Structures are given as structure tokens and as C-alpha cells.
Amino acid sequence: MGLTHARTMTAVALAASILAPAARAQGADGANALAAGQTLYEANCAICHQSSGAGRPPAFPDLRGNDILADPYVLVSKVAQGLGNMPPFPTLTAEEIAALATYVGSAWGNSYGAPTEAEVAEILADFDPPMAPRSIWDGVYTEAQAERGAQVYRAPCGICHGTRLNGAPDDNDMIPGPALARHNFLRIWDGRSLGMLYTYTISTMPQSNPGFLPPEDYAAIIAHMLAVTGAPPGDAELPADAWELGHIQILPAP
Amino acid sequence: MTLEKKIKPGSLDTGPDEGGLSRRDFFTAAGAAGVGAALAAGGGTEAAASPIASSSMEWDYEVDVVIAGGGCAGITAAIRARDAGASVLVVDQNFDLGGRMLHSGSFLSLGGGDAIQLRDMAGEADAEGFITVPPVEDPEELDDSVDLLFTDVTDWSIVDRKAQSPYRYNDRELMRAWAENCPATREFLMANYVRFTRINGTHGGGGLSRARAPYCFLMLGDRTDIRAGTITAEDAGVADPERTSAMAPVQMEDASTFVGPGAVRNGVALARPLEFSAREKGVHFMLNRRFTDLIREQPFEGRILGLRASYSPRIHPESGQRLESFWQNGNVDERRETITIRARKAVILASGGHAGNPEVRAMFYPAMREPAFPTSGMALQGPGGQDASALIAGLRVGANLSGMQQNLSYPTTFHIATRLGTRDAYTDMMPGHPTFAFRGSAGLAVGNVGFEEFIAVNQVGKRFFNEVRLPKRPGANRYPGDGGAPNRGVAHVPNDWRNCRSEWVREMYNYDHGLDAALAMNEGSTAPDYHSGPIWAIFDADAIERTGWELRFPYVNENNGYYFQGDTIESLSRQIYMNHPFQRVPLRYLSQTVETWNGYVADGVDPEFEREVDAPMYAISRPPFYALSIMVVWHDSYGGLRVNGRQQVIDMRGQPIPGLYAGGEAVGGFNKHGLGKGHVHGFIAGTHAAAELG
Numbered sequence: 001m002g003l004t005h006a007r008t009m010t011a012v013a014l015a016a017s018i019l020a021p022a023a024r025a026q027g028a029d030g031a032n033a034l035a036a037g038q039t040l041y042e043a044n045c046a047i048c049h050q051s052s053g054a055g056r057p058p059a060f061p062d063l064r065g066n067d068i069l070a071d072p073y074v075l076v077s078k079v080a081q082g083l084g085n086m087p088p089f090p091t092l093t094a095e096e097i098a099a100l101a102t103y104v105g106s107a108w109g110n111s112y113g114a115p116t117e118a119e120v121a122e123i124l125a126d127f128d129p130p131m132a133p134r135s136i137w138d139g140v141y142t143e144a145q146a147e148r149g150a151q152v153y154r155a156p157c158g159i160c161h162g163t164r165l166n167g168a169p170d171d172n173d174m175i176p177g178p179a180l181a182r183h184n185f186l187r188i189w190d191g192r193s194l195g196m197l198y199t200y201t202i203s204t205m206p207q208s209n210p211g212f213l214p215p216e217d218y219a220a221i222i223a224h225m226l227a228v229t230g231a232p233p234g235d236a237e238l239p240a241d242a243w244e245l246g247h248i249q250i251l252p253a254p
Numbered sequence: 255m256t257l258e259k260k261i262k263p264g265s266l267d268t269g270p271d272e273g274g275l276s277r278r279d280f281f282t283a284a285g286a287a288g289v290g291a292a293l294a295a296g297g298g299t300e301a302a303a304s305p306i307a308s309s310s311m312e313w314d315y316e317v318d319v320v321i322a323g324g325g326c327a328g329i330t331a332a333i334r335a336r337d338a339g340a341s342v343l344v345v346d347q348n349f350d351l352g353g354r355m356l357h358s359g360s361f362l363s364l365g366g367g368d369a370i371q372l373r374d375m376a377g378e379a380d381a382e383g384f385i386t387v388p389p390v391e392d393p394e395e396l397d398d399s400v401d402l403l404f405t406d407v408t409d410w411s412i413v414d415r416k417a418q419s420p421y422r423y424n425d426r427e428l429m430r431a432w433a434e435n436c437p438a439t440r441e442f443l444m445a446n447y448v449r450f451t452r453i454n455g456t457h458g459g460g461g462l463s464r465a466r467a468p469y470c471f472l473m474l475g476d477r478t479d480i481r482a483g484t485i486t487a488e489d490a491g492v493a494d495p496e497r498t499s500a501m502a503p504v505q506m507e508d509a510s511t512f513v514g515p516g517a518v519r520n521g522v523a524l525a526r527p528l529e530f531s532a533r534e535k536g537v538h539f540m541l542n543r544r545f546t547d548l549i550r551e552q553p554f555e556g557r558i559l560g561l562r563a564s565y566s567p568r569i570h571p572e573s574g575q576r577l578e579s580f581w582q583n584g585n586v587d588e589r590r591e592t593i594t595i596r597a598r599k600a601v602i603l604a605s606g607g608h609a610g611n612p613e614v615r616a617m618f619y620p621a622m623r624e625p626a627f628p629t630s631g632m633a634l635q636g637p638g639g640q641d642a643s644a645l646i647a648g649l650r651v652g653a654n655l656s657g658m659q660q661n662l663s664y665p666t667t668f669h670i671a672t673r674l675g676t677r678d679a680y681t682d683m684m685p686g687h688p689t690f691a692f693r694g695s696a697g698l699a700v701g702n703v704g705f706e707e708f709i710a711v712n713q714v715g716k717r718f719f720n721e722v723r724l725p726k727r728p729g730a731n732r733y734p735g736d737g738g739a740p741n742r743g744v745a746h747v748p749n750d751w752r753n754c755r756s757e758w759v760r761e762m763y764n765y766d767h768g769l770d771a772a773l774a775m776n777e778g779s780t781a782p783d784y785h786s787g788p789i790w791a792i793f794d795a796d797a798i799e800r801t802g803w804e805l806r807f808p809y810v811n812e813n814n815g816y817y818f819q820g821d822t823i824e825s826l827s828r829q830i831y832m833n834h835p836f837q838r839v840p841l842r843y844l845s846q847t848v849e850t851w852n853g854y855v856a857d858g859v860d861p862e863f864e865r866e867v868d869a870p871m872y873a874i875s876r877p878p879f880y881a882l883s884i885m886v887v888w889h890d891s892y893g894g895l896r897v898n899g900r901q902q903v904i905d906m907r908g909q910p911i912p913g914l915y916a917g918g919e920a921v922g923g924f925n926k927h928g929l930g931k932g933h934v935h936g937f938i939a940g941t942h943a944a945a946e947l948g
């Protein structure tokens with residue numbers, strides 16, 4: 001444990017000195033892709049893998065010196081389709097994924113290179129095409145599902161996030177959690193997908209025992225969060241499927 | 255409750271079945287005062303409180319084991335000593351039993367391979383068959399042993415996010431005794447009507463190597479019956495979201511995920527069953543009685559012979575009536591001002607910590623001497639709860655203290671509460687419990703994110719810190735790697751220096767010191783105390799619109815001095831100054847502060863505290879304007895009397911004080927939160943106290 005840690009600390013120090021020259025070595029297009037990739041990374045990836053790339057192993061792998069990045073097929077398919085704790089990002093275009101790959105392939109001292117946009121497109125062709133994107137304001141859950149979610153939510157989540165989902169714990173001995181509804185929730189998750197929220201929740205919550213509820217319960221809890229936030233219900237339930245949920249964006253109230 | 259036998263004052267010669275308590279009736283108040291005065295070492299006013307006994311001393315009561323405090327450690331010790339055949343009298347300063355245990359969450363960390371760990375590991379239900387859900391934890395997480403637990407709670411290398419090490423300073427003998435007695439204590443509690451849910455992790459900072467903590471539960475039912483394990487919705491405080499009961503000061507919480515449908519949990523499902531069992535077994539209780547002094551053969555020599563206690567009724571502010579305990583059987587109704595109680599075998603000090611006594615708090619953290627800030631649960635406990643009585647009385651007979659710095663390393667010890675608009679800001683309570691009157695409002699729980707909605711000002715009306723960062727707490731221990739418990743695939747090497755190397759500390763340190771800013775001096779602080787004064791959340795009508803906060807009774811109360819509303823900032827300031835009990839100076843800068851803040855909002859930049867980096871900033875401009883109190887709360891106590899592994903109190907020479915035991919928050923050298931500590935201490939103390947020759 002301690003040893004691994006010592007190694008990663010050195011990696012951080014190295015990253016600081018290497019990143020700048022590496023970035024400069026790119027051509028003009030490369031530099032644009034790098035900048036675009038970094039923006040995408042901060043918005044979509046940093047919540048788990050951290051801006052430093054260090055992640056939070058074992059749930060969220062360290063991307064520094066991570067040889068998985070050397071395999072374009074694994075990288076692209078993981079980003080597009082997700083796997084385990086990794087949420088799918090089915091709405092990212094080949095250009096965006098290529099930019100992301102450029103960034104993580106060269107940031108923090110990495111030198112893995114990256115697939116081109118065309119190469120990414122070729123890999124994506126192996127998978128189902130994306131569905132039409134929607135937002136949480138399009139009636140994406142049912143009232144009954146949200147009601148069930150409220151029931152499931154109460155004991156394991158309310159302890160820290162509160163009956164009102166405002167991050168005021170029901171249990172006084174717990175440290176307050178983030179708000180899970182209304183304007184604070186919308187601000188923090190703005191632009192992200194329900195697929196990401198769903199996967200993130202399963203892999204981190206409840207803190208003492210992540211993922212112990214059945215997947216349908218996690219989907220129902222998210223339905224409850226949307227209901228309290230004021231997003232309207234619809235005719236179909238939120239699916240307990242990260243890929244499908246990956247098409248539904250969290251956006252400000254219209 | 256089926257036991258209704260009531261012991262009346264003056265008729266306490268009870269048979270062995272009732273506990274063998276005897277009363278000596280030839281007491282005279284003057285006589286006792288005389289004894290005290292004759293032997294007082296240094297001062298007239300304290301004469302009646304002299305800790306020394308004389309050979310002519312007359313006792314008002316005599317019993318095998320006397321216990322000061324009927325909470326977590328006290329009731330456990332009482333039952334344990336009574337089980338061994340001792341007569342037991344518990345004195346408690348409050349009108350009812352349970353102490354802080356009664357309004358706890360009942361999340362009870364024991365371990366070492368205890369019966370509940372084994373049950374969940376085997377995937378079994380409870381014996382009564384209430385539990386219908388599968389275990390929450392994987393079997394590997396539950397695989398525990400006494401040695402592992404001991405290693406874990408003495409792992410000096412684990413630091414919290416303030417870079418303090420909770421275990422580095424623990425007394426190893428105490429930790430060993432505790433680890434060894436955890437499994438037996440779990441079974442003891444189960445044998446006294448306590449029902450445990452599935453295990454769900456453990457306390458952060460309470461030893462993290464294994465999942466060790468279930469909650470205590472009861473099942474909702476048609477009647478309240480401790481033997482059957484049921485409680486009515488009314489008694490549980492769940493029938494009405496804004497009302498609780500005399501049985502449950504804090505409304506019980508849903509436990510269905512950890513038990514099955516209809517299960518409710520919190521300290522009520524722990525404290526009431528234990529109290530029920532104690533009464534059933536013939537433990538005697540003298541409530542409304544505050545223990546003040548220990549009586550020893552010589553000032554610093556010889557046995558502890560007994561204690562002195564004074565009448566401490568709690569009078570309801572509206573009805574003027576004395577508050578009465580929920581159950582009565584076994585109560586001794588004694589109303590004389592001061593009495594003495596002889597302990598043939600031993601005295602056990604289980605009267606809690608020092609968090610409610612600002613003068614004693616100064617021994618640990620001088621800035622927390624500000625009396626505006628209370629301890630948790632002050633309404634239920636009254637001013638005598640957590641008043642350091644054990645520590646003070648112990649010092650007077652020569653006891654040593656231990657772990658004086660341990661208060662610094664637990665995230666709940668002192669922090670800024672996110673429940674606003676009530677003095678009792680750590681706990682919640684709804685109308686329906688008789689002590690609600692002492693708080694007047696339940697408070698508005700806004701969470702950390704609620705602090706984005708207002709500005710926080712000090713007693714002169716100036717901002718003093720970045721509001722968004724103000725309530726952040728340091729968080730518990732961090733294990734290198736994922737920072738969580740060293741389970742779930744993270745290998746952890748205990749006692750490895752790399753666990754707390756400075757690089758790791760730099761990476762995870764996350765304490766913002768908002769608390770220290772809140773306690774800092776300001777222009778209203780004057781000699782000799784330089785008190786920091788109260789702090790206030792200031793906001794406007796738009797904030798209510800954004801948040802939906804319900805500014806109405808029972809959450810806030812227009813008349814209790816912790817919530818104000820005004821059409822102008824000036825009128826708001828005036829009301830606070832006039833009506834808040836700790837507002838010593840006018841908030842003379844408040845109007846200017848709000849005006850400056852609104853300028854920052856317009857510019858999108860807060861040059862003083864860089865709020866724009868953390869969250870949106872909102873103008874405070876649409877009347878009415880509001881003020882809610884923000885409390886610094888001192889919750890747990892960690893330093894206290896030094897004890898050994900038998901819970902005997904140790905003197906300044908390192909020797910046990912004969913006949914004196916202590917446990918729970920009254921003791922130090924043991925940085926572990928809450929109930930797990932108190933019950934095991936009570937279990938050990940009760941065992942050894944009953945075995946004294948007497």
C-alpha cells in the first residue's frame with residue numbers, strides 16, 4: 001500500500017515537468033484536440049478519475065501510467081459502452097472521443113498516443129448506434145417509480161442526505177452529504193447524464209457498502225430525486241441500464 | 255410496561271428481590287452539614303461538598319453499588335451488577351433515564367467476532383425472525399477477531415483529514431480490555447431485549463478494519479411491548495411527521511433496509527429496552543438527583559465510601575410541574591436537598607462528559623469557553639447533562655486524567671451544526687416530548703449546501719469566513735489508497751509509517767478551520783473573556799423561494815430568541831440584540847455588511863472570502879429579512895478520568911482508587927465514539943464492581 005503510494009507521488013511530480021513540453025510538441029490540430037480533450041475530461045471524467053488522473057483505486061483506476069490506455073479498442077469501447085464502475089458515454093462523437101483519448105494519452109506524463117477520429121469511428125461501428133438524446137425534463141420516469149424510490153431512499157440514503165434530499169442528515173451523527181435535488185443538484189450535475197449519475201451512485205453509495213441495493217432500486221431512487229427536483233413524470237420508467245440512461249442529460253429547468 | 259410496583263419514599267427496606275436497598279432514617283440535614291464543615295479542607299462555601307467521610311458519618315441510603323448516571327454506561331453497569339446479585343441504585347440528574355443514549359442513532363460499533371457479525375456472516379435471520387432482508391455486508395467484511403480489532407484500534411499510523419491520529423494516543427490496556435469484552439457485551443445487550451439490525455459498516459474513526467455496527471430496532475405494532483419487540487407508531491414518533499412522544503424524544507427512523515418492512519430504529523430501541531430490563535430486574539433509580547461529590551476515607555487515601563447528591567428537579571417552563579419519568583417502577587422519590595449514599599462495594603461514575611461545561615471545556619480548548627455554544631442534546635439533558643461532574647468530583651479525590659488532547663481528532667467533537675434556529679442544534683426533537691419546551695424549536699436542517707444561501711455574520715454583524723466552507727468537518731480517518739476503509743480490495747498494512755507520511759497528509763488534508771474563525775475574537779469581544787459571541791445566518795425572502803425552507807413552528811419559534819424576521823436589516827439587528835440571550839453587543843455593522851455583500855454579488859466577486867469560487871452568490875435585498883442562529887456544538891467528550899482495563903479510576907500515582915469505577919464519556923484515553931465505548935465500559939465496570947468484597 002505504502003509503496004504503491006510512494007510511486008504515485010513521484011508520478012505527480014514528474015507529470016508537472018513533462019506535460020508542458022509534451023503539449024507543445026503537438027501540431028496546431030493536436031493542440032486543439034488536446035484542449036478540447038481536457039475540457040471533456042474535466043466535465044465527464046474528473047469526478048471519478050480526478051483532475052490529477054490519480055483516480056480513487058480500486059473503484060476508479062489511476063490513469064497515470066495505466067497501460068489500458070495503450071489499447072485503442074479497449075479505451076474507445078469503455079468510454080462509449082461503459083463497464084462495471086465506468087459509465088457509458090454513448091452520446092460522445094468519434095471526434096470527441098478522439099480528443100479525450102489524445103488528452104489522457106499524453107497528460108500526467110503518459111505517452112500512449114491516441115486513435116484518430118476515423119479509427120474511433122471504426123471501433124464505434126461495432127456497437128449499437130446511440131439513441132436519441134433526451135433531458136430529465138422530458139418525462140423520463142413514472143410517478144409510481146418515484147414513489148417506490150422514496151421508500152427505498154429513506155433508510156440507506158436519508159441517513160446522510162436527509163428526508164428532504166437537501167443534504168441535512170436524518171441521523172444526527174452523520175456528516176452532511178451533498179444535496180440530491182433542486183437547484184444545488186442541478187448545478188453540480190449540470191450537463192452530465194443520468195447514466196453517469198446511476199453508475200457513480202452504484203459504485204459509491206451508500207458509502208459504507210456501495211452497490212448493495214438491486215439496480216432497480218438505484219433507478220427508482222434517481223426517479224425520486226428527479227421528482228423532488230420538479231422534473232415531470234412520464235409514461236415509462238427510468239431503465240436500470242447505464243447505457244440507456246447515458247442518453248438522458250441533466251440540464252437546468254427549461 | 256407490566257411492572258408497576260412503585261417504591262415510596264420512606265419505605266425503602268426492600269427485600270432482596272427489589273435490590274436490598276436500605277435506608278437509615280436518623281439523618282438530620284444539620285448533622286451532615288456539620289460533618290462537612292468540620293472537615294472541609296479549604297473553604298466555607300464548599301463545606302457541604304467535602305469529599306471526606308468521618309467515622310461518625312451517617313448515610314441516608316446504603317446499597318452495594320451506586321451508579322452516577324443512568325445512560326449508556328450507567329444502565330449497562332447497573333444490569334450487569336444486578337445480574338451478579340448486587341443491590342444497585344442509579345442516581346441521575348435528569349427526570350428520565352437513558353442519557354444521550356436515548357436520543358442517539360443507536361449505531362452500535364462492537365466487533366471482535368461478535369454474535370451479530372457471526373449471524374450476518376452466516377446469512378441468518380435473528381432468533382425472533384423479524385429480519386427478512388439479506389445481510390448488507392459481504393461475509394469477508396464481517397470476518398473479525400479480538401486481535402484484529404485490537405490492532406485496528408491501536409493503529410497509530412492512521413490519521414484523519416486534520417492530520418490528527420485518533421488511535422495514536424489511546425491507552426492500550428483500555429483498548430485491549432474493550433476489544434476482549436466486545437463480543438460478551440453484544441450478547442449481554444441481546445439478552446436484555448436489545449434487537450440488532452443487519453450490520454451496516456462501522457463508525458468512521460471507530461476502527462475501520464471490519465463492518466461492526468448494526469442499529470437497534472423495534473417493529474411497529476398495535477402496542478408498545480418491549481418483550482415482544484413492538485412499539486406503536488405514536489410512541490415511536492412516526493405517526494405524525496411533526497410530533498413525537500414522551501417515550502421517544504427523537505422520532506424513530508425507518509430501518510426497513512436493514513431489517514424488513516415496519517422496522518424502526520434509533521436510541522429508543524436501545525435505551526428503553528435496557529431500562530425496561532433494569533427495572534424488571536430490580537435496579538433502583540433515584541431521578542432528579544445530581545451527584546456532586548465522592549466521599550472517601552481520607553482526602554486522597556483509602557476507599558471510596560459513597561457519594562453525595564442533591565435534588566435537581568426539572569420544572570416544565572409552561573406548566574410549572576416537575577417532569578416525571580416515562581416509567582416509574584423502581585424509582586425512589588427522594589426530594590431532600592442533599593443526601594448521602596453509601597456504596598458497600600463500589601461507586602461507578604457514568605455521568606457523561608464535559609461538553610456542556612464551558613469552564614471545563616477550557617481545559618481542552620480555551621476558545622470553546624464561549625457559553626453561547628452548547629453541547630448536543632441540552633434540552634433533553636438539561637443544564638446538568640455533560641457538566642463534567644465525574645471529572646470534577648474525581649479530581650477532588652485525587653483522580654488522574656487521561657487523553658486530554660483526544661477531543662481534537664473526531665469530526666463530531668466540535669463543529670458548526672447545519673441545523674439552524676435552535677440552540678439544541680445537534681439533535682432534533684419535535685413537540686410531544688416534555689423537554690421540547692426547553693428548546694422551543696426543532697430547528698431548520700439545511701445541510702452543508704444550505705450555507706450557500708446566506709451570509710454568516712458574527713456578533714457585530716461582520717462576515718468572518720467563506721460561508722460555503724464554514725460547516726465543513728474534517729472527516730474521519732483516511733487510509734491511503736481509496737481513503738476509505740481498508741476493506742473492499744484495499745490492502746492495508748497496520749502501523750506502517752507510510753500511512754501517515756507527509757505526502758499523504760498533504761494530499762488528503764481538507765480542513766478549512768471555519769470553526770476557529772467562528773470562535774475568533776472580533777470587535778465585540780471585550781476583556782476579560784474576549785468571547786466571540788453568537789453567529790447568525792442572514793438572508794431574505796428570495797432565499798426562501800429558492801430553498802423552500804419552512805420558517806414556521808415547530809422548525810423555528812418567533813419567541814425563543816433563535817429566529818428573527820424584520821422588514822429592514824436595521825430592525826432585524828435590533829431584535830437580535832434585544833432578544834437573544836447571548837447577544838452582548840449590537841450588530842452594528844450588519845447593514846453595511848449586507849450592502850457590501852450585495853455589491854460583491856453584483857460584481858460576481860467576493861474579495862474577502864472568495865465565495866464565487868465555491869457556489870453562486872445571492873443578493874440579500876427582498877424583504878422580509880431573516881436571521882437564524884448558527885451553533886458551534888461540542889458533541890462528544892474524549893478526555894476524562896484515567897481508568898485501567900477494569901474501569902477502575904486511577905490516581906495521580908498510578909494506583910487504582912479503591913471502590914471507584916468509571917466508564918463512557920466520563921473517561922479519557924479512549925478515542926472511540928459513543929455507544930460501543932459506553933456499553934463495554936459499563937459491562938466491565940458492573941462486573942468488577944459487583945465482585946468487590948464490600
Ligand SMILES: Cc1cc2nc3c(=O)[nH]c(=O)nc-3n(C[C@H](O)[C@H](O)[C@H](O)COP(=O)(O)OP(=O)(O)OC[C@H]3O[C@@H](n4cnc5c(N)ncnc54)[C@H](O)[C@@H]3O)c2cc1C
Nearest residue numbers: 323325326327347353354358359361545643918919928929
Ligand atoms: C443525537 C445523538 C446521536 C448519537 N448517535 C450515536 C450513534 O448512533 N452511535 C453511537 O455510538 N453513539 C451515538 N451518540 C453518542 C452516545 O449516545 C454517547 O456517546 C453515549 O450515550 C455516552 O454514554 P455515557 O454513559 O457516557 O453518557 P450518557 O449516555 O449521556 O449518560 C449520562 C447520564 O448521566 C446523567 N448525569 C450527568 N451528570 C450527572 C450527575 N452529576 N449526577 C447524576 N447523573 C448525571 C445524565 O443525565 C445521563 O443520563 C449520539 C449522541 C447524540 C447526542
